[in-house]
Amino acid sequence: MEKLTTLTGVGVPLRRSNVDTDQIIPAVFLKRVTKTGFDDALFYAWRRNPDFVLNKPEYAKGQILVAGPDFGIGSSREHAVWALHDYGFRVVIAPRFADIFYGNTAKNGVLAAIMPQESVELLWKLLEEEPGRTMTVSLEDRTVTCGDVTLPFEVNDYVRWRLMNGYDDIDLTLQHEDDIAAYEKMRAEKFPFKPKTIPAKHLPEEPIASAREPEAVPGEEWAGPIADRD
Numbered sequence: 001m002e003k004l005t006t007l008t009g010v011g012v013p014l015r016r017s018n019v020d021t022d023q024i025i026p027a028v029f030l031k032r033v034t035k036t037g038f039d040d041a042l043f044y045a046w047r048r049n050p051d052f053v054l055n056k057p058e059y060a061k062g063q064i065l066v067a068g069p070d071f072g073i074g075s076s077r078e079h080a081v082w083a084l085h086d087y088g089f090r091v092v093i094a095p096r097f098a099d100i101f102y103g104n105t106a107k108n109g110v111l112a113a114i115m116p117q118e119s120v121e122l123l124w125k126l127l128e129e130e131p132g133r134t135m136t137v138s139l140e141d142r143t144v145t146c147g148d149v150t151l152p153f154e155v156n157d158y159v160r161w162r163l164m165n166g167y168d169d170i171d172l173t174l175q176h177e178d179d180i181a182a183y184e185k186m187r188a189e190k191f192p193f194k195p196k197t198i199p200a201k202h203l204p205e206e207p208i209a210s211a212r213e214p215e216a217v218p219g220e221e222w223a224g225p226i227a228d229r230d
Contacts, residue, residue, distance in 0.1 A: 001109045002109055003164060004090060004109060004111055005138075005139050005164050006136065006138050007090050007091055007136070007137045008136045008137075009062070009090070009091075009135065010062045010063060010064070010134055010135075011066055011133060011134070011146060012059045012065050012066065012127070013053065013123070013124040013127040014053060014068070015068065016067065017071075018068070018069070018073060019071050019072065020072075021076070021080040023043065023046070024042065024043065024072070024083060024084065025043075025044065025080050025082075027077075029083075030077060032079075035082045036082075036086050038082050038086045039086045039087040039088070042083040056131065058131035058132035059132065062089065064089070064091040064093065065084070065089050065092045065093065066093045066120060066123045066127065067092060067094045068120065069096045070097075071094040072097050072098040072101025073098040073101070076104075078104045078107075078108070080104070081101070081105050081108045081110055082108065085108055089110065091111045091137045092105070092110060093113045093114075093115055093153065094112070094114065095114065095116060095120055096114070105159075106159040107168055108168070111137065113144065113154070114154040114155065119151045122149065126146045127146070130147075133146065133147070137153075139163060140164070142155060142160075174200060184197050
């Protein structure tokens with residue numbers, strides 16, 4: 001999992017509260033078991049509306065989502081975080097998150113930053129005054145900077161440590177690989193009649209890049225979301 005320490009990217013104001021995981025990605029798209037290929041499914045129903053914020057070209061490269069309270073409620077589908085990450089979002093800011101969604105973000109390289117409602121309202125105002133404006137999120141300092149405004153956010157110490165080191169669940173397990181190997185060696189010698197455990201395989205790391213559409217060809221106008229095209 002890629003490390004996250006400081007991120008500067010376009011902020012996207014999502015003036016909606018109680019966003020559930022079915023609104024983030026409908027159940028019909030949950031057939032894949034890979035973590036990519038979900039970018040066009042993100043907020044699928046809302047993106048049918050041409051006025052939806054992600055359909056505006058200024059926010060096409062958004063990496064930081066600023067949402068209302070109780071983001072990620074509903075079913076525990078991990079695909080909701082996969083879809084956000086696959087679209088390109090590495091940070092979601094909100095006053096409150098659903099517990100399971102919050103845990104899933106840490107496991108998949110997405111920061112769920114908790115900020116008071118007043119701070120979220122201020123960020124919405126700044127982002128809407130200048131669509132396409134960039135923000136900087138510092139996980140090290142636990143701050144968000146937008147224009148001349150710098151605001152603190154909350155993040156669990158353990159989550160912060162995982163994100164800054166790029167540790168997913170497998171990475172955490174492999175930190176104890178020597179102990180596991182020693183135990184399996186002892187087990188094989190003491191209980192030779194029991195099935196052997198397959199050693200851990202170290203495959204080359206494959207970064208999960210955004211699957212959003214490529215840069216527009218110079219001279220061509222933005223054609224809107226891929227899902228809306230013929």
